[in-house]
Amino acid sequence: MNADPHAIAAIVLACIAIFLYTREKIPLESSSLAVLTIILVWFELFHIEENGERVRAGDFLAGFGNEALLTIVALIVMTRALEVTQALQPVGIVLARLWRVRPRFAFLLTMVTAAVLSMFLNNTPVVAALMPLLLVVSLQANISPSGVLMPIGFATIIGGMATTIGTSTNLLVVSIARDMGVPEMSMFHFAPPVLFVGSFAILYLWLAAPKLLPDRTPPMRNAAPRLFDSRLRINDASEVIGARLSDVLSRTANRMRVTRLVRGKLELARLPSLVLQAGDYLHVSDSLENLLEFSRTLGATVLPVDDDRPVDPEHPLVSREHLAELVITRGSPLEQNTLAASRILSRYGLSLLALHRPGIEAAAAAESLTNTPLRAGDVIVLQGAETGLERLKRSGMALVLDGNISLPRPAKATMAFAIMLAVVLAAATGLLRISQAAIFGVGAMLITRCFSWADVRDAIDRGIILVIVASLALGLAMTATGAADLVAGAYVSALDGMPVWIALSGLILVMALLTEVATNNAVAVLGTPIAISIANALQAPVEPFVLAVLFGANMSYMTPVGYQTNLLVMNAGGYRFSDFLRAGVPLQIIMWVGLSAIMPVIYDL
Numbered sequence: 001m002n003a004d005p006h007a008i009a010a011i012v013l014a015c016i017a018i019f020l021y022t023r024e025k026i027p028l029e030s031s032s033l034a035v036l037t038i039i040l041v042w043f044e045l046f047h048i049e050e051n052g053e054r055v056r057a058g059d060f061l062a063g064f065g066n067e068a069l070l071t072i073v074a075l076i077v078m079t080r081a082l083e084v085t086q087a088l089q090p091v092g093i094v095l096a097r098l099w100r101v102r103p104r105f106a107f108l109l110t111m112v113t114a115a116v117l118s119m120f121l122n123n124t125p126v127v128a129a130l131m132p133l134l135l136v137v138s139l140q141a142n143i144s145p146s147g148v149l150m151p152i153g154f155a156t157i158i159g160g161m162a163t164t165i166g167t168s169t170n171l172l173v174v175s176i177a178r179d180m181g182v183p184e185m186s187m188f189h190f191a192p193p194v195l196f197v198g199s200f201a202i203l204y205l206w207l208a209a210p211k212l213l214p215d216r217t218p219p220m221r222n223a224a225p226r227l228f229d230s231r232l233r234i235n236d237a238s239e240v241i242g243a244r245l246s247d248v249l250s251r252t253a254n255r256m257r258v259t260r261l262v263r264g265k266l267e268l269a270r271l272p273s274l275v276l277q278a279g280d281y282l283h284v285s286d287s288l289e290n291l292l293e294f295s296r297t298l299g300a301t302v303l304p305v306d307d308d309r310p311v312d313p314e315h316p317l318v319s320r321e322h323l324a325e326l327v328i329t330r331g332s333p334l335e336q337n338t339l340a341a342s343r344i345l346s347r348y349g350l351s352l353l354a355l356h357r358p359g360i361e362a363a364a365a366a367e368s369l370t371n372t373p374l375r376a377g378d379v380i381v382l383q384g385a386e387t388g389l390e391r392l393k394r395s396g397m398a399l400v401l402d403g404n405i406s407l408p409r410p411a412k413a414t415m416a417f418a419i420m421l422a423v424v425l426a427a428a429t430g431l432l433r434i435s436q437a438a439i440f441g442v443g444a445m446l447i448t449r450c451f452s453w454a455d456v457r458d459a460i461d462r463g464i465i466l467v468i469v470a471s472l473a474l475g476l477a478m479t480a481t482g483a484a485d486l487v488a489g490a491y492v493s494a495l496d497g498m499p500v501w502i503a504l505s506g507l508i509l510v511m512a513l514l515t516e517v518a519t520n521n522a523v524a525v526l527g528t529p530i531a532i533s534i535a536n537a538l539q540a541p542v543e544p545f546v547l548a549v550l551f552g553a554n555m556s557y558m559t560p561v562g563y564q565t566n567l568l569v570m571n572a573g574g575y576r577f578s579d580f581l582r583a584g585v586p587l588q589i590i591m592w593v594g595l596s597a598i599m600p601v602i603y604d605l
Contacts, residue, residue, distance in 0.1 A: 006048055010483035013038060014474055014526055021467070021518040022561075027336065028519065032466035036060065039473050043480075050480040063472035064465075067435050068175035072168040072468070073460060074438035078420055079122045080459035081450040087413040087420075088117070088129035095130070107148065108206045110134070114152050115159030115202065119166050119191075120424045123156040127565045131327075147210030149573040150583055153565045154209075154557055158201055158591070161554045162194040163187050165427065165434060169524045172468065173550040176475065176528045182542050187428045190547050193602060197594030204590055209583045216574035230291055231262075231303045232282040238299030246272035248298060256294050259283045285351070323353075324389050324400055326380040327568060333458055339380070340370040348392045350384035416450040464521070471525035479529045488533030500540045500605045504548050505596035507531060511552025512588060516559045524553035544603040551595055557584035 013035065020031035044057040063069060082088055095113065098106040110130065117126045130152060135145050160166035164174050164187050178184045234241065240248045249256055260283035261268045268274060282298075283305070284291065295302045301310050328334050334342055345352060355369045355378060374380075382389075393400045423441035426432040432440070445451060478484040495503050507527075514523045527549040535545040556563035560570040560580055569575065599605070 004482055004486075006046065006481040007483040007486045009042070010474075010477045010481045011487065014478060014483070017470070017474055017522065018514065018518045018526075021522055028463035029466050032463075032470035035470045036466070036473055039470075039477050043477070048480055055476070055480045060473035060476060061469075063469035066175070066468070066472060068171045069465065069468050069472075071165075071435040071438050072171055073465065074435070074442050075165060076122060076168075076461065076464075077442050077451075077456050077459045078423065078438065078445060079125045080455055081412075081416045081445045082121065082420060083125045083128065084451045084455055085413040085416045086129075087417040088125065090413075091117075092130045092134075096134070099134075107151075108202075111152055111155040111202055111205060115155045115198065118156040118159035119163045121420070123160050123167070123563070123565045124568070126156050127153055127568050131568065144215040146213050146216035146573045146575060146579070149569040150213060150575060150579065151205035151209045153569040154205055154583070154587060155202060156565055157554060157556060157563060158194070158198040161551060162191040162198070164189070165424070167520075167554060168464065168468070169520045169553050170550055171434070172471075172521060173524050173528050173546060173553070176472075176525060177532070177542075177546045180479075180529065180532055182532070182546055185543075186430070187424075187434070190550070193547075193595060193598045194551070196598060197591060200594060201587055201590050204587060205583075208586070212582045212586070213575075213579055214582075216576070216579070228288055228291065229283070229285050229305050231305060232284055232291070232295055232298060232300040233303055234276055234278055234280045234282070235299050235301060236278045238278065240276055240298050241278050243276055244272065245270065245274045245276065248276060251297050252294055255290065256282075256284055257286070259285060322384065322386055322389055324382050324384070324392075326382055326392070326400055328374045328378040328380070334374050336373055336375075338371050338373055344392070345370070345382075348384060348388040350382045350388055350392070352380065353383055354381040355379070412448065412450045415448050416445060419444045419448070419450070467519055467521055468525070471522040474522075475525045475529055478526065484529040485533045485537075487530050488537050491530075491534055492537045500538055501596070501600035503534060503538060503540075504544055504599060504605065505592070507534065507545060507548040508552040508555075508595060509592055511549050512555040512592060515553045515556050517561070520553045520556060520563070524549055527553065540605065541603050544599050544605065547599070548595075551591075555588060555591055557587045557591075559584075 017031065017035045020026055020034070021028065023031070039060050040057045043055055043060065048055050091113065095106060095110050098109065114126055114130060131149060134148055134152065161170070164170050164185060174185050240251070245258070245261070249258070258270055260281075261270050261274070262281040262283070263277065263279070281303075282300070284294065286294070291302050294300070303310060326334075334344070339345055339352065344350070352369060355372060389400060419441050422444075423437045426437040426440075427434040431437075442456075446453070446456070475484075478487075491507075492503070495506065511523060511527050514527075528546060531545040531549045532542055535542040556566065558580055560566045560575070560577060566580065570580075
């Protein structure tokens, strides 16, 4: 077919959009809004028709009311209730106890459980519920979690492929295909091929993947030193006797933070002009290494807060506070925010020990780290009282990992889980459409106070919404301009004379490679109309080509940026980028070859 200038422009814009979505430093919202703005201006200025009717700029804003988008938002909000009520934690507790008795069997059972849960829930809360417990089990058993976390993260991706509500990608593909004339697919319509091939993938993750992954040290094992509350007693022979407090602090390059200053039974104001005397006690909270350095610099003795015996090997400082990791998840209020702006440290009485992110040193100065914009996947090592950490957990601002295994019994956990189960059953049996069941579920959770309107607000991710709307608009532009048919024609010409199953297999692979670097929702939305055009050009059944896009867009195994659960496990397990290639490439091959083999059999291609 002739290459219409508008079709070429649509293809170029699609390539630009995919490139923008690969840039970590550019927020998804900004990239999506830029793409949407270009499309609106473009179709307002030029007269472009589809099926004899002009496509107007306002048509591209219909994505904000798209049924699939509303369903996705409703399901995300519902899974937020499961996080807030910790409804999935008991499942993790049972598995964690089994790990202590039969770890090999428990590993397999955990992967199967994670995959099954991900068939009906967003992957992130499933990983969030299991990861802290698996980290604790591995730390207690003195084994590396690196052979555990990544395979379980991959298992959730495999499970999410099996149903229409498993991922937002599935919902989008099914919705777009339905709007383009493909018969609507039920919840378990494409589960058989995924479950068949996925069973072999789970066996690989159980038996082979842990052997391919190096023994990595997670941040909790390699954290900055703990902070200790202590007293520095100014000795009689100290050189700082008679010196002002400001001069004393300058001797430590102003690194020492004095929280209290006690003389005899009196607590003195920490004025810069205060003159120190022998016997003064400076209350300082810092690492043991820094405390010893300060004591040498000031001529002071390090003492515990409640004991007058000097610190030595027989009387070490004991920290009564707990270490914890704060994992920044996609959509968290802390994403693109700073610790200083969020005031999270002062609000919960916590101390910052380290920030783990590729390219950032864990031992960087706390002052600079508190002003560093946070990204999804960042791991912040904190120290604080158990009460403060528990309050932070309940806030739902981010995923908190610590060394405690306790069985939570929140009042609304059972109710939230029951409502979610009712939604799944209503959609699976056809009693209600998925969109209707999800919206009713959100209403039921609000009425029963499983969560608050503030939780609803925090759960809604602007980035996901704008990516979906922009992708839907770009997909419409590809269809209206003939760009989808142009790409499909080029693809079919390149495979001229090849069997149909080769074209199907190649489409799965192309989608899988694209989704490793760009957001899978965008890849799926752009790929669906192209897949339908390819099927029509080959005079082949449309459904398997639609599923090729759906499956390929979910196969994010080779890079940590391909899927948000990959980012979660990356820093929690101490993985490197290359580790995803080690374990992900064989898994990619298993899924690609397996689906390429079984789909032609199912659809008689």
